[in-house]
Amino acid sequence: MAPPSRLLPATLQILRRRCASRFSTASSLVSPPSKAVLYDEHGAPDQVLRVADVPPVHLGDRDVCVRMLAAPINPSDINRIEGVYPIRPPLPGAVGGCEGVGQVHALGPAVTAPLSPGDWVIPSPSSFGTWQTYIVKNESVWHKVRSDVPMEYAATVTVNPLTALRMLRDFVQLNPGDAIVQNGATSIVGQCVIQLAKVHGIHTINIIRDRPGSEEAKGKLKQLGADEVFTESQLDMKNLKSLLGAFPEPALGFNCVGGNAASLVLKFLSHNPLFFRQGGTMVTYGGMSKRPVTVPTSYFIFKDISMRGFWLQKWMNSDKAEDCRTMIDYLLGLVHEGKLKYEMESIPFSEFSLALEKALGKHGSQPKQVVRF
Amino acid sequence: MAPPSRLLPATLQILRRRCASRFSTASSLVSPPSKAVLYDEHGAPDQVLRVADVPPVHLGDRDVCVRMLAAPINPSDINRIEGVYPIRPPLPGAVGGCEGVGQVHALGPAVTAPLSPGDWVIPSPSSFGTWQTYIVKNESVWHKVRSDVPMEYAATVTVNPLTALRMLRDFVQLNPGDAIVQNGATSIVGQCVIQLAKVHGIHTINIIRDRPGSEEAKGKLKQLGADEVFTESQLDMKNLKSLLGAFPEPALGFNCVGGNAASLVLKFLSHNPLFFRQGGTMVTYGGMSKRPVTVPTSYFIFKDISMRGFWLQKWMNSDKAEDCRTMIDYLLGLVHEGKLKYEMESIPFSEFSLALEKALGKHGSQPKQVVRF
Structure with a gap:
């Protein structure tokens, strides 16, 4: 024994x-x-x-x-x-x-x-x-x-808001006036993305799923600073980009859903393959629908779309993580100012x-x- | 009139x-x-x-x-x-x-x-x-x-060999002893990849489709310097990486097919998410099967896989294209030495x-x- x-x-x-x-x-x-x-x-x-x-x-x-x-x-x-x-x-x-x-x-x-x-x-x-x-x-x-x-x-403050902040900073150089697109916008990371983008003058195009109460959800996200909020079914159309209006084509997109919701993010992304500008980047950080991401090969070749992933755990193990605490202080400062809430x-x-x-x-x-x- | x-x-x-x-x-x-x-x-x-x-x-x-x-x-x-x-x-x-x-x-x-x-x-x-x-x-x-x-x-010399050369140079820093993986290996770009990699001491894991004569095709690619050649059906197994033997996990993969053949490239790629090394990159430059690339979201998040595209036409319009002629001279030098043929x-x-x-x-x-x- x-x-x-x-x-x-x-x-x-x-x-x-x-x-x-x-x-x-x-x-x-x-x-x-x-x-x-x-x-x-x-x-x-x-x-x-x-x-x-x-x-x-x-x-x-x-x-x-x-x-x-x-x-x-x-x-x-x-x-x-x-x-x-x-x-x-x-x-x-x-x-x-x-x-x-x-x-x-x-x-x-x-x-x-x-x-x-x-x-x-x-x-x-x-x-x-x-x-x-x-x-x-x-x-x-x-x-x-x-x-x-x-x-x-x-x-x-660490797991969700820091993910939103790093994703906004680590993949594409964004300037005030630029736009980004994301699905799963009602998630806490999604809400943080909207508010952190707004602080930096960046517009957000947001995609949410169709469900009872989606109009109310849209209102809440707009109150947080979302520029546009669409349900997936509203995007069942050919020329998505006509919905951008005066906003520039997004160079950065976030995907935490997979399946059709990921395809919608990809369709909004910028592509300008023949000039010096790079095509848009989609960053996947979740897979709530448990469905994979499906991409026509032409998106990579002719539209120059890049696809990356983000995992906070990995970032924390990297040599970039030194400034983790500075970021935390910044985020709690925004909470104190009433600019970040969920x-x-x-x-x-x-x-x-x-x-x-x-x-x-x-x-x-x-x-x-x-x-x- | x-x-x-x-x-x-x-x-x-x-x-x-x-x-x-x-x-x-x-x-x-x-x-x-x-x-x-x-x-x-x-x-x-x-x-x-x-x-x-x-x-x-x-x-x-x-x-x-x-x-x-x-x-x-x-x-x-x-x-x-x-x-x-x-x-x-x-x-x-x-x-x-x-x-x-x-x-x-x-x-x-x-x-x-x-x-x-x-x-x-x-x-x-x-x-x-x-x-x-x-x-x-x-x-x-x-x-x-x-x-x-x-x-x-x-x-x-321009359209195919230069594509192979740029893809080997533009995405991941490769060193002698490293390995790459590609599908569509019998295409001219694929054959050039094998030979150019060999010149730089880089091992190639090659995937070809199942068809009559695939054994003969394997032999031809091995004569060009391919380290391993598999048909898609040979890779219908769980632990693909056991096939790598002594070769390191590839940090770079090329996809010109899409569909299942692209998934096979992704499965071979390196992923080491918790340490400082980045996960592997798959570069898509063609879509011969006319089928899309399908990726589980976990590949992006936990395996840190990146997906990019390559189009020579875009590269030629970029500011990097200045050295196009130097590359051409290098490639025709290899042809002259008998190190590049198709x-x-x-x-x-x-x-x-x-x-x-x-x-x-x-x-x-x-x-x-x-x-x-």
Whole structure:
């Protein structure tokens, strides 16, 4: 029979090892007892997740103990638990969640970062295990953020708004007066794209799916600054570009849907193959319809269309990610100025199961769920 | 009724105007009478093309009169005549053909280019109207080429070999030992890719279609230097990359087919999304199957695959095209050294109709047709 320690989930084992190894530093700081949402195997999140007690953990010299305030349930968190996301924390004993905001609770004796108890911090770049009431990690993990914005925004600023910002900056040089086109415009990334583009004087052509309430959705997006919003069925016509009116042909398009919605983005993109200008670029960052992107070969040859992909996780691993924190500060500044907003539902940790059900779509279309600890 | 001059094909009108305007330069040089393959309207090439006499034309001060030696019938020439190619000469009176080689016959009195009668020249960048026995154009059009290679190679060096060379150079930085993957490997561009890659120490993984004689085709490509050649049906398996053996994952792929053959290229491409290396790039330059390219969205997001297009015509219009002539000289040097070869059939101008039928596929699979004037 395995010795008792083998029966513990891996996270607890790690915590124990950490305590043991840190005895030698003679630090007397320990974190408060904590609660975490854990999973030991991949599967349906409402089947495999469980709330567990995590014993106190000693702080290393440069560790910071953070009391978590809020963390969202993102689709990529769900996919990690299901086991279908390419990057996942090791099992068993993985703590869910990848972003969130917390308050500095205690500092190891050798911490040099300008942090004080009470400061708001986020893990930046984002990292595994934010569904937990207290987290102890090295000071390098934590980025201090402003605390004069709603905590739900600080908790969600990385995964969606940063994706929108990077996609606007990393592929095509855009200037004020230019236009872009996107599908899935009602998603949070889509809403951020509209608002960030507007801040820079860039027009947005937006595509949404046909459904009851699509007129209301159009109104909401226009209030955020969308220049044009079309449902897919409105674009079932030959000369899409006649709909551009005075806007220039978009040099950049975003696709988070696939299938027909991706083809519509491609049809709007600029192509000017015989002159020095390059054809448009479509960036795929999601595949909500679960259908592939289908492109006639002539789009590549004669229209000079390029197709790329964006994955924030990869960007965070690149050498460009150094300015991740600068971007976060910029985005939270826009939130503070009222220039960046999106709908979320804040729900107490005690009702985690309900938040999870909503995030899994079991209660129809719902705003992003943010758990308050 | 229109005055008689209106009834002439446009080319003849242009020639007449040219003669008239050049009287003032007092140049006494005129070209010999010429024969050209013309079309006045778009349609099936064997219906709309006709051989016409072109009257002598006066040479301007900086014009060069070239006696054409040979010119190919390229698929893009066919498409121009059919009216389905995006860039076409004006009608009526368009002369067919876009590349070819000729011999300097006479020089205008103010020509400064180092050209002498008897020199071999090609229009570079390629330009409309090479199916003609004598051509008079400004000296800037003509590029002197070596005459110690078979004239069929000088006549065809631009459209296919230059496409292969640019695609190997313009998208991904390749180093000796790297690998690339391509479909349509038996096409002339495909054969050039194999040979040019070999010259630079780059391995090629080649995909051809299943057909009678595919084993013979494999042997031919291997003789040219192909490292691996697979038929599409051989690749109907899950783990394509196990076929790479010791070769590195290709960072670059070429697609001239579309459909399943394009998907196979994508499956071979490298993807290494979490590290600093970029995923592979597929360049589409043709669509022989007339089927689109279909890509799961995950290829873009998690595998970081990029998709681009190449069209030589656009490259020639770009500011990078300055070194076009240097590339031509390099390619004809390789021909001279025996390092670049491909199958062609040379056919006299008197049998143009037969050559056209063969180029149109009316006699089964045939080598590229090159007309000797």
